[in-house]
Amino acid sequence: MSVLTTGPVPAAGVTTPAAGTGRQVWRRLRRRPSAVAAAAVLALLVLLALAAPLFAQLTGQDPNAYHDDLVDSARGGVPLGSFGGISADHWLGVEPGSGRDLFVRLLYGARISLLVALGATALQVLLGVAAGLTAALGHRILGRFIGGVTDVMIALPMLVLAIALTAVVPPDFPRPLLLVLVIGVLDWGGTARLVRAQTLSLRGLDFVEAARLSGNGTLRIARRELLPSLAAPVITLAAIKVPTNMVIEASLSFLGVGVKPPTPSWGQMLSSAQTWFRADPAYVLLPAGLLFVTVLAFTVLGDGVRTALDPREGSRLRVGTGKERTT
Amino acid sequence: MTGFVLRRLGAALLVLLALSAVVYALFYLAPGDPARLACGERCNPQQIAQVREQLGLNDSVPTQYLRFLQGVLAGRDYSGGAGLVLHCDAPCLGFSYQNDRQVTELLLERLPATFSLALGALVIWLVIGVGTGLLSAVRRGGLTERLLTVVTLAATGTPVFILGLLLLMAVCAYLRWLPFPTYVPFGDDPEQWAWNLLLPWVTLGFFESAKYARLTRSSTLETLAEDHIRTFRAYGVGERALVTRHAVRGAVAPVIALSAVDFGTMIGGAVLTESLFGIPGLGKTLIDGVRVVDLPVVVGVVLTIGTAVVIAGAVADLLYAVADRRVALA
Numbered sequence: 001m002s003v004l005t006t007g008p009v010p011a012a013g014v015t016t017p018a019a020g021t022g023r024q025v026w027r028r029l030r031r032r033p034s035a036v037a038a039a040a041v042l043a044l045l046v047l048l049a050l051a052a053p054l055f056a057q058l059t060g061q062d063p064n065a066y067h068d069d070l071v072d073s074a075r076g077g078v079p080l081g082s083f084g085g086i087s088a089d090h091w092l093g094v095e096p097g098s099g100r101d102l103f104v105r106l107l108y109g110a111r112i113s114l115l116v117a118l119g120a121t122a123l124q125v126l127l128g129v130a131a132g133l134t135a136a137l138g139h140r141i142l143g144r145f146i147g148g149v150t151d152v153m154i155a156l157p158m159l160v161l162a163i164a165l166t167a168v169v170p171p172d173f174p175r176p177l178l179l180v181l182v183i184g185v186l187d188w189g190g191t192a193r194l195v196r197a198q199t200l201s202l203r204g205l206d207f208v209e210a211a212r213l214s215g216n217g218t219l220r221i222a223r224r225e226l227l228p229s230l231a232a233p234v235i236t237l238a239a240i241k242v243p244t245n246m247v248i249e250a251s252l253s254f255l256g257v258g259v260k261p262p263t264p265s266w267g268q269m270l271s272s273a274q275t276w277f278r279a280d281p282a283y284v285l286l287p288a289g290l291l292f293v294t295v296l297a298f299t300v301l302g303d304g305v306r307t308a309l310d311p312r313e314g315s316r317l318r319v320g321t322g323k324e325r326t327t
Numbered sequence: 328m329t330g331f332v333l334r335r336l337g338a339a340l341l342v343l344l345a346l347s348a349v350v351y352a353l354f355y356l357a358p359g360d361p362a363r364l365a366c367g368e369r370c371n372p373q374q375i376a377q378v379r380e381q382l383g384l385n386d387s388v389p390t391q392y393l394r395f396l397q398g399v400l401a402g403r404d405y406s407g408g409a410g411l412v413l414h415c416d417a418p419c420l421g422f423s424y425q426n427d428r429q430v431t432e433l434l435l436e437r438l439p440a441t442f443s444l445a446l447g448a449l450v451i452w453l454v455i456g457v458g459t460g461l462l463s464a465v466r467r468g469g470l471t472e473r474l475l476t477v478v479t480l481a482a483t484g485t486p487v488f489i490l491g492l493l494l495l496m497a498v499c500a501y502l503r504w505l506p507f508p509t510y511v512p513f514g515d516d517p518e519q520w521a522w523n524l525l526l527p528w529v530t531l532g533f534f535e536s537a538k539y540a541r542l543t544r545s546s547t548l549e550t551l552a553e554d555h556i557r558t559f560r561a562y563g564v565g566e567r568a569l570v571t572r573h574a575v576r577g578a579v580a581p582v583i584a585l586s587a588v589d590f591g592t593m594i595g596g597a598v599l600t601e602s603l604f605g606i607p608g609l610g611k612t613l614i615d616g617v618r619v620v621d622l623p624v625v626v627g628v629v630l631t632i633g634t635a636v637v638i639a640g641a642v643a644d645l646l647y648a649v650a651d652r653r654v655a656l657a
Contacts, residue, residue, distance in 0.1 A: 152342050157636050159598060160613065164629045167617040168354055247486045254488055255602055255614055270492060274603075277500035284496055288489050295485060 028308040035304025038297040045294060049114055052107035059089060059101065063108045064262045067099030076279070084282035095269075096280045105264040106290060112253075112265045113294065116179045117246035123184025124245075125238050128191020133226070135192065136199035137218050147196065153189030159248060161186055166257040175259045179252060183245050191237055195230060202229055232309045239302035243295045250291055266291045331648055339641040346633045347399075351392050354626050355384075364620055365424045381405060395421075399630075420630065421623035430627035434609065440510055441608030443520065444527055444600065445593040449586065451532025452539045457582060459536065460543025464551070464578075465570055475540055482537040491530040491603045498526060510606045527604045531597060535589060542585060543578055550577030580650030584643040591639020594632070 029035050048055070056063060070085055071077045077097035079085030084093030084102065092103040135146035162182045169178055202208060203226075211225045252258030253267030261268065269287040276283045355361055362379035363370065370378070379385060382405070383394060397403055398419035405413040405422070415422070420430035463471040499507045508526055511519040550556065551574045559569060598610030605611075609628055616624035 148341075152345050155342055155637060155640055156346065157592060157632050160610075160629060160632050163598065163613055163617055164350075164625045165353070167620050167622070167625050250486055251488065251599055254486075255598065257614070257617055267486075270488065274492065274495075277496045281496065284492060288492060292485060292489055296481070300480075 025308045029304055032304045032307065034300050035308070038300040038304065041293065041297040042301060045110055045297075046114065048107055049110035052104065052111055055107055056104045059091060059104065061089065061101035061104045063100065063104045063264055065100060067094060067101075070094045070099040071096060078276075078279045084280050092286060093282055096276050096283055097272075102283070102286065105269070106266070106286060109264040109266045109269065109287070110290070110294075112176055112259055112263065113246055113249060113291075116176055116183070116249040117242050117298075119176075119180035120183035120187075120245040120249075121238050121241045123180060124188045124191055124241060125234060127184065127188035129195050129227075129230070129234060131188065131192040132195025133199060133222055135196045136203065137222060143196075146192070150189045150192045150196070153186070154193065156186070158186050159251060162248065162252060163255065163257050166252070175263065179249055179258055183248055187241075187245075191234065191241075194233055194237055198230055198233055199226055202226055236302075236306045236309055239305040240299075243298035243302065246291075246295055246298065328648070332645060335641050335644050339637050342637050343634060346637070347396065347630060348392065350626055350629050350633075351395055352388070354622050355391070356388065361622055364622060367424075420627035423624050424621045425619060425624075430623045433612065433624065434627055434631055437607060437609050437612045439512065440606050441594055441597065441601065441610065443513060443524055444531065444597055444606055444608060445590055447524055447528035448531035448535060448593060448597075449590055451528055452535040452589075453582075453586065455532065456536035456539025457543045460540040461547060461570070461575070461578075463540065464544045464547035464574075465566075467548075475537070475544070478537045479541060482534045485534070486599070487530060487534060488599050488603050490533060491526070491600060494526050494530055495603075508604050508606075510604075524606075527600050527606060530604075531593070531600050539582060539585070543582055546581050547574050547578040550574045553577070580647060583650065584647040587639050587643035587646055588636075589639075591635045591642070594635040594639075 052063075070081075070090070071079050071094065077099075079094045079096055079099070081087060081093070084096075085099075086093045090101050090103065092106065094100060095102055095105065131146050131150065135143045135150070138146070165182050165186075166178065208221060208225050211221050216224070249258060250265070250267035250270075253265040254271045256268075256271060259265040259268055266287045270284070270291070273280075273284040273287065360375070362375050362382060362384055365382060366375050366378045383391060386394075394403060398415060398421070400417070402417045402419050403415055405415065413422070415429055416431070418431050420434070422428065423430055423433060459471060459475060463469065463475050466472070495507070498504050505522065505526065508523040511523050513520045547570070551569070556569060556573060559573060564573075594609070597608070598613060600606070601608045601610040602614055609632060612624060613628040613632075615621075616628060
């Protein structure tokens with residue numbers, strides 16, 4: 001089962017970077033309408049998330065300010081007004097129960113989602129590349145050891161361990177940072193395995209051999225010769241990891257072991273939305289829709305990046321490629 | 328073949344041993360004093376010291392770990408203070424801080440619910456997933472294929488609780504076809520058991536189905552392209568018989584192998600679905616344990632789930648090797 005498709009190293013890799021120049025990749029990516037649309041959606045979301053404090057000022061709403069006057073306390077805290085209490089002040093209405101502004105809270109939630117997803121991915125890539133390179137280039141025994149650790153990391157149920165780990169961390173530790181660390185440290189096995197396999201196959205190629213014969217040390221070869229050739233597969237994997245990590249953050253927050261209130265997060269909103277199905281459907285649909293669209297956009301963009309970097313590979317999202325990812 | 332089996336089982340055992348060591352170290356060496364947690368909020372220093380003595384927390388870490396392993400394999404005794412001895416039977420995972428019950432006992436109570444959930448999901452993905460996959464492999468470019476593409480796209484990465492929430496909202500809150508699910512044990516009322524698990528099954532099975540449909544489709548197509556099928560076709564075997572009698576056989580091996588892995592993962596990994604639908608299974612036990620920092624329960628669940636996943640992985644590889652002898656030879 002755990003057979004990895006390393007893929008043959010492109011013959012062009014000897015003379016030019018494996019995936020073509022950055023400009024070529026960019027052009028290929030732009031030719032895919034789905035990738036462009038996904039990138040546009042994500043760019044908008046990132047802008048909105050960055051501008052969250054600005055919007056908070058513009059609408060005059062603090063994400064954590066309660067508005068008891070905007071919810072109907074006689075009916076258990078249902079927002080007054082239609083569609084969850086939409087008004088000029090509250091663009092997407094207010095949260096049932098607390099009356100906090102939903103629009104601003106969603107934007108602040110986007111910051112958490114993006115921050116944790118990107119941060120965790122960066123950490124995974126860093127650890128994975130370091131472990132993979134060391135396993136492939138280091139001493140034989142060290143290599144076997146790291147390979148074994150990698151296999152164990154891949155075999156373990158990641159979400160379960162992440163949940164369990166949140167139990168033993170002091171409660172005052174900043175939660176977003178904790179999530180980045182937990183996800184990053186638990187889930188680098190895939191990257192390490194990929195980098196190790198790629199490095200092993202690259203190592204025997206002429207250009208690496210030539211660099212070695214010219215008297216370059218292992219570190220220098222790793223940095224100057226191997227890393228540029230590893231960029232394409234690693235970027236591809238990272239692009240696929242971002243939406244996965246975002247889902248893990250949302251899941252942990254949904255389960256109540258991720259981001260703690262009052263810090264807003266989409267998963268946590270969805271968790272508290274469960275009691276408002278009929279009374280305030282907007283409170284369920286808005287965070288759910290945002291999370292769905294964001295994850296979908298990242299997935300489509302990741303697939304676009306993958307095909308742009310390796311045009312011979314078909315789209316992973318089309319059926320029948322036979323190389324499905326299991327989540 | 329025997330060599331392959333032994334090697335695979337040895338590797339699985341090693342992974343389990345590594346897991347137990349890592350988990351033990353993480354949870355008992357982490358900041359926060361286990362004795363204080365075990366004793367509760369209103370304990371004075373003397374009581375905490377007494378608990379520490381009882382749990383053997385004064386011994387060196389390797390000794391503690393070995394005693395923990397001994398407990399799992401052979402059972403162990405705790406001194407309950409004042410000459411009292413608490414015996415903990417063979418797979419001993421300690422006592423819950425919350426209610427002083429044996430963790431093993433707690434977990435065994437929760438297992439049927441988790442198993443019920445995983446079983447139904449398995450049936451759904453095997454029937455719907457594999458069925459759709461076969462259909463789209465036989466009729467290439469048809470409607471099922473296009474539908475499959477869309478569902479696959481939506482299902483790739485979408486968190487399972489979004490589908491669950493929307494289903495709950497539509498079916499239970501608005502259409503009122505079903506009441507909000509509450510778990511009923513199979514032994515109490517099989518019919519209610521099934522009705523209450525229907526939505527969780529669909530939630531869990533739906534996304535998995537997309538994966539299995541794609542897997543079935545690609546492996547069927549692969550088999551259909553092989554030489555022996557071409558020979559059969561040349562001899563005049565009909566298309567229907569080719570698919571149902573020959574291609575399916577080749578497609579089934581990866582499906583069985585992946586099903587074993589997923590089923591094992593689900594025994595522990597359906598935390599989200601269990602939590603959303605209030606199913607009192609292993610995943611919910613984990614969440615509850617984490618909320619009150621009940622370390623023995625958390626460690627127990629993680630080890631149980633880890634064991635399930637590792638065994639499932641080994642079983643999958645063995646099944647695969649049985650179906651395809653080339654794997655064992657590699």
